[in-house]
Amino acid sequence: MDTQSLQAFLAVAEAQSFSRAAEQLYLTQPAVSKRIATLESQVNTRLFDRIGRRILLTEAGHLLLPQAKRILSAVEDSRRALANLSGQVGGRLTLATSHHIGLHRLPPILKHYTQHHPEVELDLHFLDSEFAYQGVQDGTLELAVVTLAPHPIEQLHVVKLWRDRLCFVCAPDHPLAHAPALTLEILCQYKCVLPGAMTFTRTLIEQRFAEAGLTLPVSMATNYLETLKMMCSVGLGWSLLPEGMIDDELAELAIDTAPIHRPLGYLVHTNRTLSNAARKMIDALETTMEKG
Missing domain, CATH: 3.40.190.10 (Periplasmic binding protein-like II)
Known part of the structure; x- marks a missing residue:
């Protein structure tokens, strides 16, 4: 069981495509197919089912996958350890x-x-x-x-x-931009645009509002902060953005709460x-x- 065949197996399993795996490995598709065929011959079982255009792992393929990752990781780890002895970067x-x-x-x-x-x-x-x-x-x-x-x-x-200090912001012509004495509760009366629900940054923000017994009124979400800035600047909702992104396109809001920082x-x-x-x-x- 050679490392080249295992690398081809992992590439096909992750890409679910022989052609895309070939591109990733800088090989021809026949070369990848040959390596998979060699591996299947060595383990004496089929590793992939080809159903129409879909490439799916067989039960044996699912069993081999974590083992292949561990083998290749160990080989790469050994190579790094040996290369480190030379001191070369x-x-x-x-x-x-x-x-x-x-x-x-x-x-x-x-x-x-x-x-x-x-x-x-x-x-x-x-x-x-x-x-x-x-x-x-x-x-x-x-x-x-x-x-x-x-x-x-x-x-x-x-x-x-x-650490990034996350600033409460909105468009300069948003109603919140001219409201006095803002609180988290007042913010929740207006729609907001925030990072995606499963992101670390969103979790940090939600925790602050949850501590106050509040639910965020999220109208739209994206994981790209530059896109959030654009959405906020055109009035689609208030948001929280890193301090370094604040400019004339946004109005920073003074909220009655402790600063929120993300590490x-x-x-x-x-x-x-x-x-x-x-x-x-x-x-x-x-x-x-x-x-x-």
């Missing part, structure tokens, strides 16, 4: 970040990093923070720089680097041997850590 660094952090926090860090470590192949993924957490947990990502989860998660090492930082798997490239990235990130 190179190879591929699979890094995920949220869209907001990638646009507003990471650019100077990435510029400095790539200038000082040109031998590193940066494999950068823009993902919702919740999906980035999952990627680090299952080993597909070595490092993630995202909004941190409200509660600790087993087997993840999490470090807070920064931002990086996470890695505690059982993973980090590459030298990842360690250098962490060093670069930690130089920007905010005090307090």
